[in-house]
Amino acid sequence: MSVKAFATPAPMAAGAPGLPTPAPGSSGGAGQAGRATIHAAGDWAETVFWGNSVSMWLTALATLAVVFVFAIALQRVFVARLRRAAERTTTRLDDLAVDLLASIRPMLVLLGSLVIATRVLNLDHRIDKAMQVVAVIACCAQLLISSSRVIDFSLQALVSRSAGKDGRPDETVASSMGVVRFLAMLGVLIIVVLLALDNLGVAVTPLLAGLGIGGIAIALAVQNILGDLFASVSILIDKPFVVGDAIQIGDKNGTVERIGVKTTRLRAPSGEELVVANSDLLNSRIHNFRRMQERRIEFTFGLTYDTSLQTLRDVPGIVKEIIQSQASCRFDRCVLIKLNAYSVDFNVVYFVNTPDYALYLTHQQDINLKMLERFRAASIEFALPTTVSITGPAPGGGGSASASPTRAGGAH
Numbered sequence: 289m290s291v292k293a294f295a296t297p298a299p300m301a302a303g304a305p306g307l308p309t310p311a312p313g314s315s316g317g318a319g320q321a322g323r324a325t326i327h328a329a330g331d332w333a334e335t336v337f338w339g340n341s342v343s344m345w346l347t348a349l350a351t352l353a354v355v356f357v358f359a360i361a362l363q364r365v366f367v368a369r370l371r372r373a374a375e376r377t378t379t380r381l382d383d384l385a386v387d388l389l390a391s392i393r394p395m396l397v398l399l400g401s402l403v404i405a406t407r408v409l410n411l412d413h414r415i416d417k418a419m420q421v422v423a424v425i426a427c428c429a430q431l432l433i434s435s436s437r438v439i440d441f442s443l444q445a446l447v448s449r450s451a452g453k454d455g456r457p458d459e460t461v462a463s464s465m466g467v468v469r470f471l472a473m474l475g476v477l478i479i480v481v482l483l484a485l486d487n488l489g490v491a492v493t494p495l496l497a498g499l500g501i502g503g504i505a506i507a508l509a510v511q512n513i514l515g516d517l518f519a520s521v522s523i524l525i526d527k528p529f530v531v532g533d534a535i536q537i538g539d540k541n542g543t544v545e546r547i548g549v550k551t552t553r554l555r556a557p558s559g560e561e562l563v564v565a566n567s568d569l570l571n572s573r574i575h576n577f578r579r580m581q582e583r584r585i586e587f588t589f590g591l592t593y594d595t596s597l598q599t600l601r602d603v604p605g606i607v608k609e610i611i612q613s614q615a616s617c618r619f620d621r622c623v624l625i626k627l628n629a630y631s632v633d634f635n636v637v638y639f640v641n642t643p644d645y646a647l648y649l650t651h652q653q654d655i656n657l658k659m660l661e662r663f664r665a666a667s668i669e670f671a672l673p674t675t676v677s678i679t680g681p682a683p684g685g686g687g688s689a690s691a692s693p694t695r696a697g698g699a700h
Contacts, residue, residue, distance in 0.1 A: 344409055352405035359397050363389060384441045391433050399426040421488065428484045435476045443469055467520045467549050512567070516550040519566035523547055528569075529576050534645075536575035537564060580643035582618075585652065589659075590631025590671040599668060600624060600632060606666075607636055610658045614651050616641045631671030 335342050367389045374382040403423045406415075443465050486492045524547070529535050533544050535554070542554030542562050552569055554562040591600065604622040611619040618639040625635040640648045663670070 348405045356401040396426045515567040533578040537572045583640040590633045592669045592671045
């Protein structure tokens with residue numbers, strides 16, 4: 289039996305003799321084109337712009353978008369959950385927490401995300417320094433915003449605690465909150481600026497020493513403004529008057545409407561607004577009419593010398609009866625105080641048991657009308673200024689001169 293041997297032909301390379309060459313557009317050409325496209329895309333991704341490849345820029349952009357979206361979404365979730373929890377409690381601290389979270393500005397979040405995204409890039413040191421400045425400014429801005437919310441919350445709680453039984457807050461505390469808020473925000477601003485400078489590499493200690501020397505010069509230049517500022521704090525603490533008080537400073541008077549950082553505003557009885565510097569107020573004698581327990585009234589009237597002595601003795605009793613007939617009035621005295629040139633003068637003092645100015649005017653009017661009524665009924669005459677008119681012949685002529693008293697405004 290004979291055995292035949294079989295041999296497996298070896299594979300031949302494309303394009304070898306006896307085999308056809310793949311035509312363009314066949315599967316072999318497509319593979320080569322795909323590999324060329326991938327190679328070209330890889331070359332484009334590695335193209336360098338400003339010291340970083342395109343792939344690194346895309347990574348930084350994706351980081352920026354992811355961090356920003358995640359931070360905003362996380363903020364909204366926490367705010368919503370805390371707000372629902374705060375609605376079920378009576379304390380106001382959780383409301384403050386909600387307010388602080390909600391006060392975070394999207395623009396500041398975007399700046400923070402930009403700083404984080406630039407960490408994946410190889411940037412020039414000047415750009416890194418700029419990004420550090422941006423980060424510090426963003427943090428300080430948010431710190432100022434949050435601090436203002438905390439200060440407003442604290443001041444509002446202080447005003448609420450000063451409310452009376454009727455639920456209305458104390459007017460002095462409410463009007464002085466502007467001064468307190470200004471001073472508090474000024475202190476926070478100074479601290480934040482110093483922290484920012486320290487984080488930016490500025491030596492704060494020599495700066496403070498220089499500011500101390502310069503502060504003396506500034507204080508001397510603005511001493512009037514600082515005097516008014518500290519005067520407003522003194523008014524707040526000492527409370528010589530509050531909003532709504534009727535006060536008199538020198539020859540000016542009015543009702544206090546507002547106590548500011550530099551000035552206090554009054555509403556004059558004639559309607560105009562009076563603006564007085566706080567330092568001038570503290571250097572003046574202030575008459576606070578609202579704090580009167582009762583109003584002391586004093587007036588004088590004169591009777592003619594034709595009035596009999598007995599009638600003059602009876603006048604104090606008549607005036608006393610008239611004043612005591614008025615409700616809320618307390619008689620003090622009615623005395624013959626002076627023998628004037630043309631009248632016998634009586635001095636009257638009484639008290640109105642309320643500081644109400646309008647009520648005082650009403651009582652004084654009633655007293656005057658009843659005095660006229662009683663004095664006319666008793667034929668008692670009020671004295672009027674009198675003059676003496678001398679008539680006679682011309683100088684050197686004959687005849688005798690005559691003198692006759694004449695009341696001012698009367699006929700000869």
